[in-house]
Amino acid sequence: MDIKTFTPPSLTKEKLRFTQVFETLISLTIKAAGYSAIVFVLMIFYFLLSEGTAAIGEIPPQVLFSTRWYPVEGYFGIWPLIGGSLLVTVGATLFAVPIGISTAIFISEIAPRWLREIFKPIIEILAGLPSVVLGFIGIIALAPNLRVLLDLPTGLTALTGSILLGAIAIPTIVSVAEDALDGVPRSYRDAALAIGATRWQTIWRVTLPAARSGVLTGIMLGIGRAIGETMTVMMVTGNAPVIVRGLSSLFLPTRTMTATIAAEMGEVAKGSVHYHMLFLIGVVLFIISLIVNITASALVFRSNKRSDRILS
Amino acid sequence: MDKIRIEDFSLEYSDGNESLRHINLAIPAKTLTVLFGPAGGGKSTLLRSINRLNDLADVKKVKGRIFLDQTDVLDKKLDTITLRRRVGMVFARPVVLPFSIKRNLTYGFELAGIRDRDMIEESVERSLVQAALWEEVKDRLDEPAASLSGGQQQRLCLARSLIQQPDVILLDEPTSGLDPISTLKVENSLQDLKKDYTIVLVPHSIQQAARTADMAAFILQGELIEYGSGKDLFTRPKDERTQRYIEGRYG
Amino acid sequence: MKQSSQKRLIYQKLAFSGMTLVASLTVLIIVLVVIYITSMGAGAISFEFIFSAPRDGMRAGGIMPAIIGTFYLTIGTAILAVPLGLGAAIYLSEYAPNNQMTRIVRIAITNLSGIPSVVYGLFGLGLFVLFLGFGTSIVAASMTLAIMTLPVIISTAEEALRAVPQSFRVVSVSLGGTRWQTIRKIVLPEALPGILTGIILGLERAAGETAPIMFTGAAFFLPSLPSSPVDPTMALPYHLFVISTQVPGMPVRIQFGTALVLLVFVLGMNVIASIIRSRARARRQW
Numbered sequence: 001m002d003i004k005t006f007t008p009p010s011l012t013k014e015k016l017r018f019t020q021v022f023e024t025l026i027s028l029t030i031k032a033a034g035y036s037a038i039v040f041v042l043m044i045f046y047f048l049l050s051e052g053t054a055a056i057g058e059i060p061p062q063v064l065f066s067t068r069w070y071p072v073e074g075y076f077g078i079w080p081l082i083g084g085s086l087l088v089t090v091g092a093t094l095f096a097v098p099i100g101i102s103t104a105i106f107i108s109e110i111a112p113r114w115l116r117e118i119f120k121p122i123i124e125i126l127a128g129l130p131s132v133v134l135g136f137i138g139i140i141a142l143a144p145n146l147r148v149l150l151d152l153p154t155g156l157t158a159l160t161g162s163i164l165l166g167a168i169a170i171p172t173i174v175s176v177a178e179d180a181l182d183g184v185p186r187s188y189r190d191a192a193l194a195i196g197a198t199r200w201q202t203i204w205r206v207t208l209p210a211a212r213s214g215v216l217t218g219i220m221l222g223i224g225r226a227i228g229e230t231m232t233v234m235m236v237t238g239n240a241p242v243i244v245r246g247l248s249s250l251f252l253p254t255r256t257m258t259a260t261i262a263a264e265m266g267e268v269a270k271g272s273v274h275y276h277m278l279f280l281i282g283v284v285l286f287i288i289s290l291i292v293n294i295t296a297s298a299l300v301f302r303s304n305k306r307s308d309r310i311l312s
Numbered sequence: 313m314d315k316i317r318i319e320d321f322s323l324e325y326s327d328g329n330e331s332l333r334h335i336n337l338a339i340p341a342k343t344l345t346v347l348f349g350p351a352g353g354g355k356s357t358l359l360r361s362i363n364r365l366n367d368l369a370d371v372k373k374v375k376g377r378i379f380l381d382q383t384d385v386l387d388k389k390l391d392t393i394t395l396r397r398r399v400g401m402v403f404a405r406p407v408v409l410p411f412s413i414k415r416n417l418t419y420g421f422e423l424a425g426i427r428d429r430d431m432i433e434e435s436v437e438r439s440l441v442q443a444a445l446w447e448e449v450k451d452r453l454d455e456p457a458a459s460l461s462g463g464q465q466q467r468l469c470l471a472r473s474l475i476q477q478p479d480v481i482l483l484d485e486p487t488s489g490l491d492p493i494s495t496l497k498v499e500n501s502l503q504d505l506k507k508d509y510t511i512v513l514v515p516h517s518i519q520q521a522a523r524t525a526d527m528a529a530f531i532l533q534g535e536l537i538e539y540g541s542g543k544d545l546f547t548r549p550k551d552e553r554t555q556r557y558i559e560g561r562y563g
Numbered sequence: 564m565k566q567s568s569q570k571r572l573i574y575q576k577l578a579f580s581g582m583t584l585v586a587s588l589t590v591l592i593i594v595l596v597v598i599y600i601t602s603m604g605a606g607a608i609s610f611e612f613i614f615s616a617p618r619d620g621m622r623a624g625g626i627m628p629a630i631i632g633t634f635y636l637t638i639g640t641a642i643l644a645v646p647l648g649l650g651a652a653i654y655l656s657e658y659a660p661n662n663q664m665t666r667i668v669r670i671a672i673t674n675l676s677g678i679p680s681v682v683y684g685l686f687g688l689g690l691f692v693l694f695l696g697f698g699t700s701i702v703a704a705s706m707t708l709a710i711m712t713l714p715v716i717i718s719t720a721e722e723a724l725r726a727v728p729q730s731f732r733v734v735s736v737s738l739g740g741t742r743w744q745t746i747r748k749i750v751l752p753e754a755l756p757g758i759l760t761g762i763i764l765g766l767e768r769a770a771g772e773t774a775p776i777m778f779t780g781a782a783f784f785l786p787s788l789p790s791s792p793v794d795p796t797m798a799l800p801y802h803l804f805v806i807s808t809q810v811p812g813m814p815v816r817i818q819f820g821t822a823l824v825l826l827v828f829v830l831g832m833n834v835i836a837s838i839i840r841s842r843a844r845a846r847r848q849w
Contacts, residue, residue: 020391027658027743032650033646034651038671041675047685047690098585099589102585125833128829129826131774133600133822136822199579200578228678228681229679262684262774265684265688266777282685289679290674293677294674393739396738409749420739472738476738
């Protein structure tokens, strides 16, 4: 080796010190960013609670749990709103789950590759449609047609809201369920096919059950989105706070918790009973979303653990 | 003179896998020492303890001491940056960084903030010559390193570990993915390099161990069974387990 | 499996055709909706529509203040959400130990992603508009949108960071790199396309949202553009809401035109994100 050897300069003490201090500062900053999520959740809950709990003191329970929502005259019955949210969400679920899961199965198991590459981005477009655009389509195109088709006095009904909320839930269900189906090991399918099952039997009895928890997670998250959706329902459900009596109420106007907040918040005075009441509804929505999301992630967590056990 | 002294070293991972127990080992300077034995015995773990790369892994317990010259490597307050610049490492699969060939080599200088152009240019050439790669890449230093063949990539990794003039080079099965010709080139480079560097090698076969070892340590399930000169150990092993392993009865 | 194979294949045929039909109809309807808005809205699009303010009680003129406003809000959201979201993603992917605290951080992020947008609106009203005294303003609305956008940015960016091979990190550290040097010089550049995709998807969502800005920064109608970040602003989604529900006798043409512009704004971001993603995939060396 005819190249002269030498020693490269080593790091000076100051430089090392600087590097170490800088490194510590950076990791603290990044840690703070990570923990900020916790701070935000707590802050949101705190602000909702601090304004919302006032309503519990201001409104007697018999009024709060009555069946009439008419804030101008002091009626703050929450049942019609909870009923409206439930009705529209149940309607959306009935509509979105079969379609979402069929579409997920089609994309993941049946469609040829090239078709999958076309279908997936189109479903994503639906996920990206702003809810006001969907609401606008509902007002302009869906509601008038439903009115004529079903011979209703108005097209702005819970059903219209359900269909559009279903459309909002579908992309979530499809993408999560499709991921879950995709994650089922090839060997499961091969084994089923090897013992003479048809492709459909394999899907129905092997792949789908194996992907169960993921599919359920998708459904939960889809429903979660539907409950929390605001603009679309506010635009197309007619916004009448009436008490819900079964699924037949689907053909009548209704009003959800989210729409109530959105429609009335602009007009209330800060610190009024009405103002506090709207925050209390926010608390209810926050808690519902908490339950839905924790359940959904617990489902994923459990399935992970089970697969770990099988594999090790 | 011993370059590395390992004294009563034990290590345990959080998941309970591949622990090491009471290792005592003195590795002389400017020799090639091999750590060999069946897979999962803790050779790589021992190797990675010398440059504290195990800090990245989920280690539960470390006991004992490892000295590099007079420095206690396991000292919590030790400056690992300087340590790792003194101890180069080559891994089983060639890991070239997603940069050009040249930047792969100069990356270590970049990290240390060293900008002396002339010195860097010279170091690039020297390290590539040492790794027997210079002739093949001297006209394409700005191409992506990923465009090299597997054997070339691994020699680039060797050059990268040499460029900062470390005292020690650790090699963890560096030829496991290579064809016989590339393997031979790497082994030849190592024979040249041991004149200037202390080399610790985890070989990928017993044959490689026997071919290359000045000193050899047989490690079985986390324990050091036998340690001695390569010549003695591969011709007249003292321990029956070493003999049976060398003869290919297990592992 | 006692059915004859004939019968089983008929079942299969029925099931497959059913699913094909459902999936195809879904996709077809989405395509039709997009075509419908495009064809109905295209007629409204003109230089005046894009570049002038509404006139005659919004029944004529253009929507420029709303376009500019949405642009401002999106930028404001990015300024706040990108550093924070990226930081959190780096924390989760590169720093977070596998312990209870990290699990709590993750649960918090999941919950943020599930909170209804109107609840963010309430929170923004309570904290930014009233408590901190920003008033109905671009700042208050951007902050609200930023917190709402965080989980999208965090989860996509984390995924992109995790996709960078662990071996790069090990090599960088073995060469004397610190954790941050490794992140800045290798992990971040390699994950950049994925991170950008995540940021754009997050901002896309923010740009299309109405409920969080209704009481925090969106104005029904403003004759002039906002002059500072503490002014309220018009915004496309809120404007579409207003002109399709609150203004009687609104010409349908303008409604569709507004919907189309919003759609192009949002889907355009989506397209940019996909282009970045596929380009990066083609260029990637690992």
